[in-house]
Amino acid sequence: MDLHNNSHPESGRLEQIISQFLLKSLHIILDSRIPSLHPHDRSGDFQSSSRVRKSDKWFNLVLGDRPAALDNLNFWQRNVMDPMIIDIILVRRGTTSSSVDDLYSSMADRTPIETVMERWIVQYNTQRVMAPQTGESSASCKKIYKKSTILLRSLYSQLRLLPAHRIFRQLSSSSQTYNFDIIYKVSSFCEPFSWSEEEMMKEYSFMPVEALPGHLSLSVTFRPSLSDFNLEPLATFPPKIITDYVGSPTTDPLRSFPSSDRGDRATSFPLKGIRPLISTPFQRPHSWTSGFHRAAPFMANQSLGGSPPAYRTSPMPYNFPHTPSGTYGHRIQSCRPPTHQRATGNDEYELSPPFSPSMSPSTPTYFSSGSPLQTRITSETAPVTIPFPKSGRSSRYLSPNFSDPSKNSLPPLSPKSTRHDPSSQESPSGIRSIRKPEALRAGELNSGIASHYSGHKILKDGKDDSGRFSGLLSSSGSPHIGFSRSSSRLSFQDDLDDGDFSCPFDVDDVDTSDSPNRYFSFPHFSMCQCRYNLFACLTVKKSLID
Amino acid sequence: MNCEVCQLKELEVEHFEIREVLRCILHTIVFHRALGLVRPKDIDLELFDITYVQCGDIEVEKKIDEKIEQFVSWVEKHPNKKSEICLSFYEVKSKHPSWFTNKIERLDWEQWHINLNVTQHPKPKAHSGKSHHSKIVVDPGESASEERSVRRASLEVSLREVLFQIIKFVNEKKDHVPPITESVIYFPYEIHIPRKFL
Numbered sequence: 001m002d003l004h005n006n007s008h009p010e011s012g013r014l015e016q017i018i019s020q021f022l023l024k025s026l027h028i029i030l031d032s033r034i035p036s037l038h039p040h041d042r043s044g045d046f047q048s049s050s051r052v053r054k055s056d057k058w059f060n061l062v063l064g065d066r067p068a069a070l071d072n073l074n075f076w077q078r079n080v081m082d083p084m085i086i087d088i089i090l091v092r093r094g095t096t097s098s099s100v101d102d103l104y105s106s107m108a109d110r111t112p113i114e115t116v117m118e119r120w121i122v123q124y125n126t127q128r129v130m131a132p133q134t135g136e137s138s139a140s141c142k143k144i145y146k147k148s149t150i151l152l153r154s155l156y157s158q159l160r161l162l163p164a165h166r167i168f169r170q171l172s173s174s175s176q177t178y179n180f181d182i183i184y185k186v187s188s189f190c191e192p193f194s195w196s197e198e199e200m201m202k203e204y205s206f207m208p209v210e211a212l213p214g215h216l217s218l219s220v221t222f223r224p225s226l227s228d229f230n231l232e233p234l235a236t237f238p239p240k241i242i243t244d245y246v247g248s249p250t251t252d253p254l255r256s257f258p259s260s261d262r263g264d265r266a267t268s269f270p271l272k273g274i275r276p277l278i279s280t281p282f283q284r285p286h287s288w289t290s291g292f293h294r295a296a297p298f299m300a301n302q303s304l305g306g307s308p309p310a311y312r313t314s315p316m317p318y319n320f321p322h323t324p325s326g327t328y329g330h331r332i333q334s335c336r337p338p339t340h341q342r343a344t345g346n347d348e349y350e351l352s353p354p355f356s357p358s359m360s361p362s363t364p365t366y367f368s369s370g371s372p373l374q375t376r377i378t379s380e381t382a383p384v385t386i387p388f389p390k391s392g393r394s395s396r397y398l399s400p401n402f403s404d405p406s407k408n409s410l411p412p413l414s415p416k417s418t419r420h421d422p423s424s425q426e427s428p429s430g431i432r433s434i435r436k437p438e439a440l441r442a443g444e445l446n447s448g449i450a451s452h453y454s455g456h457k458i459l460k461d462g463k464d465d466s467g468r469f470s471g472l473l474s475s476s477g478s479p480h481i482g483f484s485r486s487s488s489r490l491s492f493q494d495d496l497d498d499g500d501f502s503c504p505f506d507v508d509d510v511d512t513s514d515s516p517n518r519y520f521s522f523p524h525f526s527m528c529q530c531r532y533n534l535f536a537c538l539t540v541k542k543s544l545i546d
Numbered sequence: 547m548n549c550e551v552c553q554l555k556e557l558e559v560e561h562f563e564i565r566e567v568l569r570c571i572l573h574t575i576v577f578h579r580a581l582g583l584v585r586p587k588d589i590d591l592e593l594f595d596i597t598y599v600q601c602g603d604i605e606v607e608k609k610i611d612e613k614i615e616q617f618v619s620w621v622e623k624h625p626n627k628k629s630e631i632c633l634s635f636y637e638v639k640s641k642h643p644s645w646f647t648n649k650i651e652r653l654d655w656e657q658w659h660i661n662l663n664v665t666q667h668p669k670p671k672a673h674s675g676k677s678h679h680s681k682i683v684v685d686p687g688e689s690a691s692e693e694r695s696v697r698r699a700s701l702e703v704s705l706r707e708v709l710f711q712i713i714k715f716v717n718e719k720k721d722h723v724p725p726i727t728e729s730v731i732y733f734p735y736e737i738h739i740p741r742k743f744l
Binding site: 052056057060061062063142143145146147149150151153154156157158160161165166169206207209 | 574577578581582583584585586588590595596597598599706709710712713716717718720723725726
């Protein structure tokens with residue numbers, strides 16, 4: 001039944017409640033399971049935010065920013081009859097004989113293994129056409145809204161009691177790197193579990209909310225135990241001091257740096273807490289947010305065929321707006337290949353954020369068009385050097401190279417930057433990485449110089465992007481360049497809220513003053529400016545060392 | 547209006563576990579009945595590997611902590627006894643309003659009974675030679691700590707079951723919940739120890 005065709009105004013309200021319920025439930029689930037999508041202090045740093053968004057008012061549950069992934073789910077707004085199936089997938093990196101070998105083995109040796117930990121199904125079921133009862137519909141909408149509100153609270157609590165929450169917490173809160181990560185997949189239908197998988201899973205169904213002519217149902221199939229999986233932190237290496245980094249008074253400033261044939265391979269820094277440098281093609285924050293927050297999972301995924309090459313955008317069968325955020329890969333088509341637990345290599349998979357590359361030519365693509373397996377992430381790095389530019393314009397590593405993805409690299413972010421970077425949204429313009437054939441010297445990073453990559457517009461006006469700035473953070477606190485994590489695309493959801501039916505239980509906005517920039521507090525830099533700031537940073541670093 | 551009653555599964559707790567257990571249960575219930583605009587707050591228990599949700603309201607937090615302290619004081623005076631703490635949600639209505647009287651009555655529409663069996667497990671003691679009995683050689687730490695670990699694990703499982711029980715109940719029984727009113731974050735509630743236990 002198409003609620004649109006019902007000319008009764010209450011049917012429009014009902015449809016609005018249903019579509020918002022679907023979005024809110026997806027928001028709750030992703031927020032509670034995917035660390036990379038919406039990293040924030042789990043004690044609720046949005047408690048301190050006084051801003052109440054329109055989306056928060058729905059069902060009276062303040063969740064903060066919606067992940068950009070939800071921006072592309074407007075098809076559910078068009079047809080609320082489609083079930084929404086959310087798979088929460090544990091991605092584990094296959095291991096070799098030893099953990100040390102793991103670090104240096106090629107990507108092909110470590111194949112990712114996917115396991116569906118949870119499958120949530122949110123659906124509005126209707127079996128017959130039934131006109132809403134006139135005269136009671138307003139009251140019934142209020143009841144439906146109240147019951148939906150209670151149901152969403154139960155969902156919120158339930159998510160914290162299921163076994164997968166422990167893994168989410170582990171990934172979210174720890175600064176360690178792990179050999180696993182959590183990704184998700186949203187679709188309108190998928191293949192059922194195999195018999196063996198069903199045997200290992202349990203099901204829980206919430207009591208449906210009657211919303212005539214149908215009812216809202218919410219259920220989950222989950223693994224009651226995840227102890228079988230070898231989920232452990234990766235070994236880290238002690239800090240290593242590099243004495244011949246650029247800028248040292250003892251270093252010959254005109255020394256030429258050896259060209260590296262590892263330009264397309266990621267190197268990482270041995271310094272604890274320094275995120276590995278990833279020499280990968282254009283990266284967009286969203287598609288690798290999980291990596292920037294936890295190097296190992298990202299590394300693991302990177303190592304799973306190069307960050308993860310397995311995760312490719314698949315053509316969307318629906319009239320799906322393919323925005324840069326489309327890389328989040330919401331599949332509306334059928335689920336992945338039959339097996340839910342398998343080793344994956346270079347096979348292409350349906351898109352599963354946050355590892356999905358952008359298909360838009362205007363946005364950076366994370367994965368090289370060539371062999372993504374060349375991307376290599378290790379926990380330890382050989383000394384990396386920055387070629388001293390002969391001229392201000394010829395610096396290879398300074399100019400973003402959009403045409404040679406294999407030469408791009410990204411400097412690691414300090415853990416602090418990650419911790420204080422709850423936003424997972426990338427700027428619509430994306431981030432361009434500075435082409436950097438050689439990896440950075442760990443020492444430079446150690447001293448706080450980390451501006452080895454920048455976007456074409458490094459820092460956007462925070463006000464344009466919900467007040468979030470971009471900035472590389474380093475332990476030294478020197479100005480940095482990073483990537484913005486905001487998206488202006490979220491605003492369209494708020495636009496949808498501006499229907500003639502507002503939340504029936506609107507509450508007054510609490511303090512609507514703009515929240516301070518709680519993520520970054522660094523000045524903006526233009527694309528050109530960052531290049532020069534890099535030199536400035538190098539100089540600053542030198543002075544710090546001195 | 548019906549008053550729905552939920553008897554939660556009895557939990558065997560030690561004295562030092564009371565606060566965490568009660569805080570977890572009471573906040574979970576209130577969160578599900580705080581239908582106004584809330585900012586949920588995840589709280590990880592220290593004694594158990596459980597995360598529960600608070601509604602984020604400071605007044606709620608204060609009231610619950612205050613009631614828990616009262617309960618703990620009562621338990622200290624009545625050790626090794628089964629006890630119950632009751633959380634009631636109510637509505638205030640005028641009873642037979644007239645020009646001369648305006649009695650207000652409180653109608654409970656939901657009651658939660660949290661059953662606790664507070665046990666005090668004695669610590670192992672080594673007897674001196676003065677006793678005419680033979681020396682009691684006590685295995686000091688291991689068996690007691692193992693026993694405590696087993697008890698703790700069992701309590702964690704039971705506490706998780708209680709939380710699932712709460713979720714199940716709030717989802718099955720919704721019709722009796724009063725309508726959400728603007729600017730009201732949570733329904734009025736009271737926490738008390740039933741008289742039969744006093």
